[in-house]
Amino acid sequence: MSNMFCFQCEQTAGGQGCKKVGVCGKPAEVANKQDDLTGALIGLARAAAKQSPGPAANELIMQGLFATITNVSFDAGRIEELKQQVQKEKSKLGGAEDYPSDQLWSGDVDVVSLRSTLLLGLRGMAAYAWHAYVLGKEDPEVMAWFYKGLRALGEEHSLEEWLSLLLEFGQINLKCM
Numbered sequence: 491m492s493n494m495f496c497f498q499c500e501q502t503a504g505g506q507g508c509k510k511v512g513v514c515g516k517p518a519e520v521a522n523k524q525d526d527l528t529g530a531l532i533g534l535a536r537a538a539a540k541q542s543p544g545p546a547a548n549e550l551i552m553q554g555l556f557a558t559i560t561n562v563s564f565d566a567g568r569i570e571e572l573k574q575q576v577q578k579e580k581s582k583l584g585g586a587e588d589y590p591s592d593q594l595w596s597g598d599v600d601v602v603s604l605r606s607t608l609l610l611g612l613r614g615m616a617a618y619a620w621h622a623y624v625l626g627k628e629d630p631e632v633m634a635w636f637y638k639g640l641r642a643l644g645e646e647h648s649l650e651e652w653l654s655l656l657l658e659f660g661q662i663n664l665k666c667m
């Protein structure tokens with residue numbers, strides 16, 4: 491059985507993290523594909539820093555983040571398909587390195603905690619933003635922050651910088667809601 495790591499909900503095993511299979515039933519294959527998709531989304535956000543992303547990239551950013559929330563999709567094929575679409579869009583924007591998914595949950599415990607707080611917050615905001623989008627509502631400032639936040643996930647920051655990012659994110663998340 492392969493390993494996974496997920497601690498994004500209150501059901502998480504032992505209050506620490508699901509490592510073999512999710513308490514919710516999420517298999518390791520899906521958890522690992524969600525992490526790979528997250529790494530690819532960071533790559534797309536990096537590529538978008540070089541030129542303006544269009545609606546296709548925006549939709550993939552929101553859909554991709556939304557698809558990695560707790561119990562939205564356990565469909566490994568769909569998550570893989572989204573990752574391939576993200577990589578194709580990234581190439582159109584000039585390409586960039588994906589973030590190595592095994593680094594999402596590694597490092598100093600405080601940094602992992604702050605990084606994952608931002609990531610899980612972005613996923614939650616994507617759920618709101620995507621539903622608003624399909625109803626015909628979008629906000630350029632909220633959209634721009636998805637890219638900023640994803641790029642920030644792939645960078646090194648001091649604890650003060652992480653906290654500042656999270657405070658800024660809190661304001662944009664409120665605006666989104």
Ligand code: SF4
Pocket residue numbers: 496497498499500501502503507508511512513514515516560561
């Ligand atoms: S979403 Fe599922 S796999 Fe992730 S922490 Fe919650 S119970 Fe565990």
